[in-house]
Each structure stands twice: as structure tokens, then as C-alpha cells.
Amino acid sequence: MAKIVPFKAVRPTRDKVSLVTSRSYDEYSPAELASQLDFNPFSFLHVLNPAYVNTQKIGLEKRFKLVAQKYNDFKDEFFLVKEERPVFFIYEIQTKNHHFTGIIAGTSIEDYQNNIIKRHEDTLQYRVELFKDYLHQTRFNTEPVLMTYPDDADLARWIDQKKQLPSLYEFSTTKREKHILWKIDQPDEMTWLEQKFASIKNLYIADGHHRSASAELLYQEDKDSGNENLNFFMSFLIAESNVKIYEYNRIIRDLNHHTKEEFLAKLSEIFKIKNKEQELWKPSKKFEFGMYLDGEFYSLKLKDTQNFTTVLESLDAQILYEKVLHPILGITDLRNDERIDYIPGKQSIINMKEIIDEGEFEVGFTLFPTDIAEIKELADHNLIMPPKSTYIDPKFRSGLVVYEI
Structure with a gap:
């Protein structure tokens, strides 16, 4: 006790x-x-x-x-x-x-x-x-x-x-x-x-x-x-x-040598993609992700939400890493890779848009915040969240x- x-x-x-x-x-x-x-x-x-x-x-x-x-x-x-x-x-x-x-x-x-x-x-x-x-x-x-x-x-x-x-x-x-x-x-x-x-x-x-x-x-x-x-x-x-609890959103400097069309095609294998154009769109529930690329916003909805065996695997930050950041964008070290940076979710999505529009970064992802139940379940099972998963x-x-x- x-x-x-x-x-x-x-x-x-x-x-x-x-x-x-x-x-x-x-x-x-x-x-x-x-x-x-x-x-x-x-x-x-x-x-x-x-x-x-x-x-x-x-x-x-x-x-x-x-x-x-x-x-x-x-x-x-x-x-x-x-x-x-x-x-x-x-x-x-x-x-x-x-x-x-x-x-x-x-x-x-x-x-x-x-x-x-x-x-x-x-x-x-x-x-x-x-x-x-x-x-x-x-x-x-x-x-x-x-x-x-x-x-x-x-x-x-x-x-x-x-x-x-x-x-x-x-x-x-x-x-x-x-x-x-x-x-x-x-x-x-x-x-x-x-x-x-x-x-x-x-x-x-x-x-x-x-x-x-x-x-x-x-x-x-x-x-x-x-x-x-x-x-x-x-x-x-x-x-x-x-x-x-706020999310940490991700911004990445390049598409890992993919063209925009190639990148979107790879994402379409994993997500249902909808172009939101200039709508400042953010995810409203788990397994949804927002993306800003080439001056436009997109909604990404995970197609397969059934094949998770642990709370860590079903964590949105982990999904983004396992499905996109690592295999497609080539980011292996979330703490130290200089190609990725993080923006607290309590900041306006406009801030992410402005940073990317300046040209130093090419794509940004917004996440739905983790809830306290997920954090407790992770801790109870001695599991570790990906770096920069929560801003509290x-x-x-x-x-x-x-x-x-």
C-alpha cells in the first residue's frame, strides 16, 4: 500500500x-x-x-x-x-x-x-x-x-x-x-x-x-x-x-526518398484516406490519425483494428511507429533521430501547419490522446510507451x- x-x-x-x-x-x-x-x-x-x-x-x-x-x-x-x-x-x-x-x-x-x-x-x-x-x-x-x-x-x-x-x-x-x-x-x-x-x-x-x-x-x-x-x-x-492528457504530434523532415504519390499509395494499404484539403482536421477517436502534407490535411483511419494482443500494440503512437514511421519513413530511433520532432497537442494544429509550410519539415501527423486507463494498463503489465506519447x-x-x- x-x-x-x-x-x-x-x-x-x-x-x-x-x-x-x-x-x-x-x-x-x-x-x-x-x-x-x-x-x-x-x-x-x-x-x-x-x-x-x-x-x-x-x-x-x-x-x-x-x-x-x-x-x-x-x-x-x-x-x-x-x-x-x-x-x-x-x-x-x-x-x-x-x-x-x-x-x-x-x-x-x-x-x-x-x-x-x-x-x-x-x-x-x-x-x-x-x-x-x-x-x-x-x-x-x-x-x-x-x-x-x-x-x-x-x-x-x-x-x-x-x-x-x-x-x-x-x-x-x-x-x-x-x-x-x-x-x-x-x-x-x-x-x-x-x-x-x-x-x-x-x-x-x-x-x-x-x-x-x-x-x-x-x-x-x-x-x-x-x-x-x-x-x-x-x-x-x-x-x-x-x-x-494531450498527445504529442509528429513532424518529419522528408518522405524517405518517396514521392508524394508513392507515399500516399503505401499509406492507402494501411489506412482509409480522405483528403480534407484546407480543413484543420484532427482525429476524434482512437485508431484515427491526421496528416498534413503538401499544403493539405488528410484523415487516416486504420483499416484493421482487430489484430492487437497487448495494450502497447493498440496504442496509437505505437501503431504510427510500427505502420508508418519505421517501415515507410525509415525512422528507427524515436528519441534521437534528427529527422523527427514533436509538438505538444495543446498547441494549435496551425502551429504544425506553419512549421511544415516553412519547408524544414515535409509531413506532420496528429494523434488522438492516450487516456489514463491505457497508461495504467501499460504500467500494470510493465510495458513502456514510445517516447513522446503524452504531454500531461x-x-x-x-x-x-x-x-x-
């Missing part, structure tokens, strides 16, 4: 929270990043990239030490404060179209090792080791692993009751999102929450496979140190019906809550 624990979180002071917290570092364009670093001295981006002007001139070990130093500077200047005792948090993100609410807690390395915490994505060992080294040098993490738990009526009611209480923070961002944080620090409430999760059989990683693997690797290397914080890693736990919201604010190691 799942084990969660409260922890002594570090967080911004109430008056500076909207200035300190930031989007994930890699979500900023170079111009946005420079603007934040030049004009906002409180931004947590200063911690994440303390030597941004000289990033290419210093080694990783020195860079990580500078991160740790800048983090401690933020604490020394009281931009960040530490809880006096372990607590949980309830965190809500309100966007134009969705409200996401979950619990911030420590989750167990032992549960991760014993497959109580289940995963559905593969990891790259170099990225796992890189982030492990980062954690070892900086001794903190501010990006929780996003996990889902089965919908639970009692837990939902409890969260709704806690949300009626005064919040710790409530602030808006330039992306027109509203963020609200409540602290759960009463012993009886924390005990109830721990016991509630102890009745849950499994948690499922939605986003953060590399972060959880890095935490486990750091635990393996440093477990004899006696540091109990290594036994857990920070997670944002959210009901499975409350996550929003919500996204956590860096610097909002920090877990120290």
Missing part, C-alpha cells in the same frame, strides 16, 4: 511568492529567460541558472555548486523560509479551461522499488545520472513527480473541506493562471491523510520518470549516510480523473515548494 509523509518544506515568503516562483526552466524562450533574470532579482530562475551568461564556460559540477550557493543565498536573504515541522500541502492550479487540485507530499523510495509506484515510460541512463548528480550537489528539488491515484469520494470531500479554509498563498501569473496553496499541519489531519493513502494499492507516475529514477539512484548511493530524507522524494498527487498537465511552479535532501 502507498506510503506518503509530510516534510519540512522550504517555500517563498507570502509577500514574494508571485515574484519567486517560475515556470519550468525549459519552458522559457531565450528572450523571456533573459528578461526574467535581468529584471526580477527574486525569480527562482536565478537559483536554477545562477551563471546563465557563462553557462557554456563552466563545468557541470561547478554549475551545480553555484545552484546550491544561490539557493542558500535566497534562504539567507529570507526570500525562502523553512517550515518548523513536517507538513502536507493542498495545491490548486486554475487555468482558463481546467482546475487541477492535488496533494504535495513525500513518496516512498521503497514503494518505487517495489512497484507500488508504477511507471510507464523508459528513462535514459545519462539523464538519470545527471539529475542524480544535480541532487547530490544541490541537496534540494523543487520539481515534484506528478502521480495519479484512483478517484476517491472521501478524499475528494476532505480536499474540498480544506479548500474552504484560508489559503497560505493565492496569486496569479502572466499566463493567466491562478495558484492557491493550503498548508495541512494539524496532526490528526496529517494522520488521516497518511492512513487514507495507506489504503490505496498503487500510485501511477504521470510525469517525472527521470526525477523519480534519479531519487532512487541517489538513495542507493547515499543510503548509508543516515539521511532519512533520501528515503522519500517530493510528489504532487492528483486524482486520475483530474489530469489532462498540470505543470508545477518551480520554487513554490522545495524538498531538501
Whole structure:
């Protein structure tokens, strides 16, 4: 059964929270990043990239030490404060179209090792080791692993009751999102929450496979140190019906020496093809794919949907790879082949059209999003999704809550 624990979180002071917290570092364009670093001295981006002007001139070990130093500077200047005792948090993100609410807690390395915490994505060992080294040098993490738990009526009611209480923070961002944080620090409430999760059989990683693997690797290397914080890693736990899963669409640079006519002929052996011309068409159900080629949109509907023996084989991203990307377009390595790139499905299809019209890419495919049931079935059978199969919201604010190691 799942084990969660409260922890002594570090967080911004109430008056500076909207200035300190930031989007994930890699979500900023170079111009946005420079603007934040030049004009906002409180931004947590200063911690994440303390030597941004000289990033290419210093080694990783020195860079990580500078991160740790800048983090401690933020604490020394009281931009960040530490809880006096372990607590949980309830965190809500309100966007134009969705409200996401979950619990911030420590989750167990032992549960991760014993497959109580289940995963559905593969990891790259170099990225796992890189982030492990980062954690070892900086001794903190501010990006929780996003996990889902089965919908639970009692837990939902409890969260709704806690949300009626005064919040710790409530602030808006330039992306027109509203963020609200409540602290759960009463012993009886924390005990109830721990016991509630102890009745849950499994948690499922939605986003953060590399972060959880890095935490486990750091635990393996440093477990004899006696540091109990290594036994857990920070997670944002959210009901499975409350996550929003988007597809990742694919764009490919060329047709692998096929003419347009040859390519369409090969596709017609697998799909029922309909030319949608200038209609911005996207698939509306499983086994449908959209395509943009030579200035026109197409619908592709899989002819044979019966001969699948596993959930992985029936996954749309896997079908596209097995039927088109690999045998026809010659793409074998979905992670590293420079001929393919990915666009999150939350972006407009017009964005894909514009990229292809510019001429660097020749064809694009849109997919229908995977649902949470498929993700759970994959994880339950220890199956791994193809790279870039899902883009999952919500996204956590860096610097909002920090877990120290």
C-alpha cells in the first residue's frame, strides 16, 4: 500500500511568492529567460541558472555548486523560509479551461522499488545520472513527480473541506493562471491523510520518470549516510480523473526518398484516406490519425483494428511507429533521430501547419490522446510507451515548494 509523509518544506515568503516562483526552466524562450533574470532579482530562475551568461564556460559540477550557493543565498536573504515541522500541502492550479487540485507530499523510495509506484515510460541512463548528480550537489528539488491515484469520494470531500479554509498563498501569473496553496499541519489531519493513502494499492507516475529514477539512484548511493530524507522524494498527487492528457504530434523532415504519390499509395494499404484539403482536421477517436502534407490535411483511419494482443500494440503512437514511421519513413530511433520532432497537442494544429509550410519539415501527423486507463494498463503489465506519447498537465511552479535532501 502507498506510503506518503509530510516534510519540512522550504517555500517563498507570502509577500514574494508571485515574484519567486517560475515556470519550468525549459519552458522559457531565450528572450523571456533573459528578461526574467535581468529584471526580477527574486525569480527562482536565478537559483536554477545562477551563471546563465557563462553557462557554456563552466563545468557541470561547478554549475551545480553555484545552484546550491544561490539557493542558500535566497534562504539567507529570507526570500525562502523553512517550515518548523513536517507538513502536507493542498495545491490548486486554475487555468482558463481546467482546475487541477492535488496533494504535495513525500513518496516512498521503497514503494518505487517495489512497484507500488508504477511507471510507464523508459528513462535514459545519462539523464538519470545527471539529475542524480544535480541532487547530490544541490541537496534540494523543487520539481515534484506528478502521480495519479484512483478517484476517491472521501478524499475528494476532505480536499474540498480544506479548500474552504484560508489559503497560505493565492496569486496569479502572466499566463493567466491562478495558484492557491493550503498548508495541512494539524496532526490528526496529517494522520488521516497518511492512513487514507495507506489504503490505496498503487500510485501511477504521470510525469517525472527521470526525477523519480534519479531519487532512487541517489538513495542507493547515499543510503548509508543516515539521511532519512533520501528515503522519500517530493510528489504532487492528483486524482486520475483530474489530469489532462494531450498527445504529442509528429513532424518529419522528408518522405524517405518517396514521392508524394508513392507515399500516399503505401499509406492507402494501411489506412482509409480522405483528403480534407484546407480543413484543420484532427482525429476524434482512437485508431484515427491526421496528416498534413503538401499544403493539405488528410484523415487516416486504420483499416484493421482487430489484430492487437497487448495494450502497447493498440496504442496509437505505437501503431504510427510500427505502420508508418519505421517501415515507410525509415525512422528507427524515436528519441534521437534528427529527422523527427514533436509538438505538444495543446498547441494549435496551425502551429504544425506553419512549421511544415516553412519547408524544414515535409509531413506532420496528429494523434488522438492516450487516456489514463491505457497508461495504467501499460504500467500494470510493465510495458513502456514510445517516447513522446503524452504531454500531461498540470505543470508545477518551480520554487513554490522545495524538498531538501
